[in-house]
Amino acid sequence: MGNALFEIDEKVYRRYDWRKQLFCRTDMDPSFEHYKQEVYERMEEYLKENKEGYERIDYALNMAAWKLYEMFKHIPRDELHNMGIFHSGDNLPPYEVEDPKEMSKIIKKVASFFGASLTGIARINEKWIYSNDCQGNPIDVKDYKYVIVMAIEMNPEPMGSSPSVTTACSTAIGYAKLSFLAIHVAQFIRYLGYKAIESINDTGLSIPMAIEAGLGKLGRIGLLVTPQFGSRVQLCKVFTDLPLEPDNPQGSGILDACKKCKLCAIACEVGAISFDDEPSFKVQSPTNNPGVKKWYINPEKCYNFWYENTTDCSTCIEACPYSRVKKKNPHEFWGL
Numbered sequence: 001m002g003n004a005l006f007e008i009d010e011k012v013y014r015r016y017d018w019r020k021q022l023f024c025r026t027d028m029d030p031s032f033e034h035y036k037q038e039v040y041e042r043m044e045e046y047l048k049e050n051k052e053g054y055e056r057i058d059y060a061l062n063m064a065a066w067k068l069y070e071m072f073k074h075i076p077r078d079e080l081h082n083m084g085i086f087h088s089g090d091n092l093p094p095y096e097v098e099d100p101k102e103m104s105k106i107i108k109k110v111a112s113f114f115g116a117s118l119t120g121i122a123r124i125n126e127k128w129i130y131s132n133d134c135q136g137n138p139i140d141v142k143d144y145k146y147v148i149v150m151a152i153e154m155n156p157e158p159m160g161s162s163p164s165v166t167t168a169c170s171t172a173i174g175y176a177k178l179s180f181l182a183i184h185v186a187q188f189i190r191y192l193g194y195k196a197i198e199s200i201n202d203t204g205l206s207i208p209m210a211i212e213a214g215l216g217k218l219g220r221i222g223l224l225v226t227p228q229f230g231s232r233v234q235l236c237k238v239f240t241d242l243p244l245e246p247d248n249p250q251g252s253g254i255l256d257a258c259k260k261c262k263l264c265a266i267a268c269e270v271g272a273i274s275f276d277d278e279p280s281f282k283v284q285s286p287t288n289n290p291g292v293k294k295w296y297i298n299p300e301k302c303y304n305f306w307y308e309n310t311t312d313c314s315t316c317i318e319a320c321p322y323s324r325v326k327k328k329n330p331h332e333f334w335g336l
């Protein structure tokens, strides 16, 4: 099941409990130092400094770009499935799939129509499905067989001035695009009479699924590195029982070039990325999920920096040569 792509210590590896993830902990874990704190909390202080890339127009654009994703997150899934004039085509018999290979081509076309830059298909590997959601409810996708993993290219235009708020607009609008993409691809499948669950960061680990779907490899940076856009991508996925033919990537799922290149680790000013030459089983924080050989990053160090910075950061993505991002100052984006 694609496990040759990763070296896994089966005695150690367990499905990831999503309650360990930092965004869940900000909501649910009173012991977490950023419990109930918002990354934007210190925005007013920053605004007084009038610093380039942290001005009112930057924050306004950033928060506007998050809007659709924020709405998507709060729509109950059942409601989402029943939206639309055909009520999911429930009363029609399922579309007959004679050739799963052809159906895969159709799905990739549909994904591209709705904005995917890259699409791959893998058999669901239960290892990558979270054991629990944020509230501690067990997650079970046994009725689903395949995962369609879609990447969108992050808009390079505001990038190049990380960690500014201007650059962070690229991440925010990316989440809006993922919401749009995942909803529509899942809905297409439901109209064919099959099951579909749309997912962004919830339900399972997108990166190993993307690697098993042939979209790229795991870099030192802790992100998917694609041949087309480097790590300058964001991921969503749809779980389904629609008959499909999975992609079949070969070789290691770890990017070999990262053994020599350490540009992302050098660029990260809080030391969240490993400098080790070789990937290993050595975890960096309680948020990590042990048992896979890779370069573990330290998400706490990263998140603390985001909190100080009042927004997320893409400095490591910009530093990766595969991302091909040109350095610029925030005013260049605005043409000021």
Ligand code: SF4
Pocket (backbone or CB within 6 Å): 267, 268, 269, 270, 271, 272, 273, 301, 302, 303, 305, 306, 313, 314, 315, 316, 317
């Ligand atoms: S996002 Fe920023 S803080 Fe986090 S690992 Fe990358 S460079 Fe470091």
Ligand code: SF4
Pocket (backbone or CB within 6 Å): 219, 220, 221, 222, 225, 255, 257, 258, 259, 261, 262, 263, 264, 265, 319, 320, 321, 322
């Ligand atoms: S910057 Fe270099 S080490 Fe980091 S992910 Fe990209 S290729 Fe790998």
